Amino acid sequence: MMVEKKTGVLIGGSGLIGGTIVNFYKTNYPNIIDIRAPSSKKVSLREEADIHGYLADVKPDFVINAAMASLGSDSQLACEVNYLGPINLARCANTLGIPYIHISSAATLPAGLNLGEEDSLALSPRLNNYAKSKLMAELTLRYMAEKEGLDYSCIRLAIVYGAHDHKIQGFHRMFFSIADESMPVLFTRKNTLHSYSNAQKLPFLIHHMLKNRAEFGGGTYNFVDKNPVDLATLILTIKSYLQLSLPKEIYIPYWLANSGRKGMEILLRLLRKIGLKATLPPELMFLDSFYRPQTLSPKKLMESSFIDPLPDETIFTRLPELVIYYLTRWSHENQITTFNETIGKENKVAKAFIYNPEFLIDSIHTSGTNLISEMQKK
Numbered sequence: 422m423m424v425e426k427k428t429g430v431l432i433g434g435s436g437l438i439g440g441t442i443v444n445f446y447k448t449n450y451p452n453i454i455d456i457r458a459p460s461s462k463k464v465s466l467r468e469e470a471d472i473h474g475y476l477a478d479v480k481p482d483f484v485i486n487a488a489m490a491s492l493g494s495d496s497q498l499a500c501e502v503n504y505l506g507p508i509n510l511a512r513c514a515n516t517l518g519i520p521y522i523h524i525s526s527a528a529t530l531p532a533g534l535n536l537g538e539e540d541s542l543a544l545s546p547r548l549n550n551y552a553k554s555k556l557m558a559e560l561t562l563r564y565m566a567e568k569e570g571l572d573y574s575c576i577r578l579a580i581v582y583g584a585h586d587h588k589i590q591g592f593h594r595m596f597f598s599i600a601d602e603s604m605p606v607l608f609t610r611k612n613t614l615h616s617y618s619n620a621q622k623l624p625f626l627i628h629h630m631l632k633n634r635a636e637f638g639g640g641t642y643n644f645v646d647k648n649p650v651d652l653a654t655l656i657l658t659i660k661s662y663l664q665l666s667l668p669k670e671i672y673i674p675y676w677l678a679n680s681g682r683k684g685m686e687i688l689l690r691l692l693r694k695i696g697l698k699a700t701l702p703p704e705l706m707f708l709d710s711f712y713r714p715q716t717l718s719p720k721k722l723m724e725s726s727f728i729d730p731l732p733d734e735t736i737f738t739r740l741p742e743l744v745i746y747y748l749t750r751w752s753h754e755n756q757i758t759t760f761n762e763t764i765g766k767e768n769k770v771a772k773a774f775i776y777n778p779e780f781l782i783d784s785i786h787t788s789g790t791n792l793i794s795e796m797q798k799k
């Protein structure tokens with residue numbers, strides 16, 4: 422039986438989450454779903470006209486929003502990309518009568534254990550730009566579902582792990598600090614539990630949600646691994662995988678870490694006064710969460726019709742693969758130096774490039790510039 426091909430538009434396709442979704446559809450459903458992921462240059466969430474024009478042209482069957490402004494963005498950028506843009510997308514989706522899948526974050530939740538979908542921070546001007554804008558998007562989407570009949574699903578992610586995080590944010594920033602040996606001690610307290618979200622599994626849920634609108638329409642779902650993870654255990658496991666001597670198993674109390682952060686804030690303010698562009702590293706903005714547990718309940722999703730495609734996978738089972746992926750990448754990008762020797766050992770071309778470029782250029786000129794016969798045959 423011929424299945425009619427559907428078109429989906431995904432915003433944020435160059436990111437960690439968006440890239441994983443595009444890859445999922447291109448690999449698994451190339452003949453069923455045509456997934457379009459325009460770059461932010463072509464369709465910016467900051468430009469209402471871009472969104473309207475593009476969606477009116479493509480007339481997709483569904484829209485997924487996996488975009489976000491960088492964590493340290495100012496209020497205007499955060500508001501436009503994380504709040505107003507998604508609301509505009511949702512308005513377009515509603516006008517076209519198609520479902521809208523929105524990716525949200527545990528940043529909209531307070532600290533605490535076993536938080537449910539009904540839990541939420543109270544909206545306040547004091548929230549940081551990221552949490553405030555993500556929370557406002559959640560609130561307005563819910564309002565639009567009630568008042569305007571918007572068909573949407575909101576998926577709340579906790580700390581995400583997965584390959585292709587080119588911006589090195591969240592968990593991967595912490596992983597980077599360990600690999601780079603720039604984390605001397607533990608900036609957390611014992612038994613601080615957090616929930617983690619597996620990027621690779623998320624597209625399975627999105628696909629299932631799109632196929633089952635009656636069940637998932639209008640709902641928010643936490644998407645996290647079943648068991649929360651102790652932060653110190655995770656850091657020390659990564660350290661032992663990498664066979665490093667740092668961080669030492671010394672727990673820095675919150676008051677000490679926080680006074681360090683405050684000192685840094687004062688220094689940055691002084692630097693800005695003399696005209697230097699200086700902002701707090703995003704990971705320091707989230708210092709509090711290293712010391713406060715936050716776990717999300719997966720109960721609602723587990724009780725739904727969605728079947729976890731990889732029930733045994735956790736951040737610990739994925740670590741070996743992620744370690745190889747990121748260390749290779751960061752070494753090649755010269756972002757870390759610790760692993761250069763071991764990774765380069767087996768690679769003859771890389772070795773020749775470093776030590777014997779004349780040999781490499783000769784061999785390329787001899788056998789690496791001719792026409793490609795396989796392509797000529799086609």
Ligand SMILES: NC(=O)c1ccc[n+]([C@@H]2O[C@H](COP(=O)([O-])OP(=O)(O)OC[C@H]3O[C@@H](n4cnc5c(N)ncnc54)[C@H](OP(=O)(O)O)[C@@H]3O)[C@@H](O)[C@H]2O)c1
Binds near residue numbers: 434461
């Ligand atoms: N990563 C995590 O740990 C985590 C945790 C919880 C929730 N989430 C949520 O997951 C979603 C995706 O996060 P991510 O980690 O995949 O982010 P990411 O890797 O930083 O990617 C962000 C994406 O947003 C796009 N974007 C930025 N500004 C845009 C604009 N003005 N118009 C259109 N697109 C724009 C970027 O495109 P350019 O590269 O072209 O700018 C990029 O494709 C977000 O909703 C985030 O809140 C992530």
